[in-house]
Amino acid sequence: MSLIIHYAFLPHTDPEATLTFYRDALGFEVRMDVGYDDMRWITVGPPEQPQTAIVLHPPAADPTISDEERRTILELIAKGNYGAVTLASDDLDATFAKLEAAGADVLQEPTDQDYGVRDCAFRDPSGNLIRINQLA
Numbered sequence: 001m002s003l004i005i006h007y008a009f010l011p012h013t014d015p016e017a018t019l020t021f022y023r024d025a026l027g028f029e030v031r032m033d034v035g036y037d038d039m040r041w042i043t044v045g046p047p048e049q050p051q052t053a054i055v056l057h058p059p060a061a062d063p064t065i066s067d068e069e070r071r072t073i074l075e076l077i078a079k080g081n082y083g084a085v086t087l088a089s090d091d092l093d094a095t096f097a098k099l100e101a102a103g104a105d106v107l108q109e110p111t112d113q114d115y116g117v118r119d120c121a122f123r124d125p126s127g128n129l130i131r132i133n134q135l136a
Helices: 015-025 067-079 092-101
Strands: 007-011 029-036 039-045 053-057 084-089 105-112 118-123 129-134
Touching: 015 029, 015 039, 015 053, 084 092, 092 105, 092 118, 092 129
Parallel strands: 007 053, 084 129
Antiparallel strands: 029 039, 039 053, 105 118, 118 129
């Protein structure tokens, strides 16, 4: 039996800024860009891993969510307390430099953590936490 991570989901609040970050800064390919009314679902992923992707979705698009719940979700996203993903790079310092030069919101420069991982952290344009580990 083989089991892989196929999709992970993160909310986005600005599709164009989201595309600029994931496609242009991170270098992910856009696999799908689907619109419905004024909402967009954007699927991106690393070109070397066609079986793994991130679906960037409109937050609280579920029609069963109340306006109050929708406001709460948007507040959590704005604070950066809603979505997160950890990526890995074979050259953390170069990846950090590329994202920093692209204007990404830096939270932590490359750091050797006490628990044995070297990593850095950013926020994407919607506030999602993006951690990047150095591959061993």
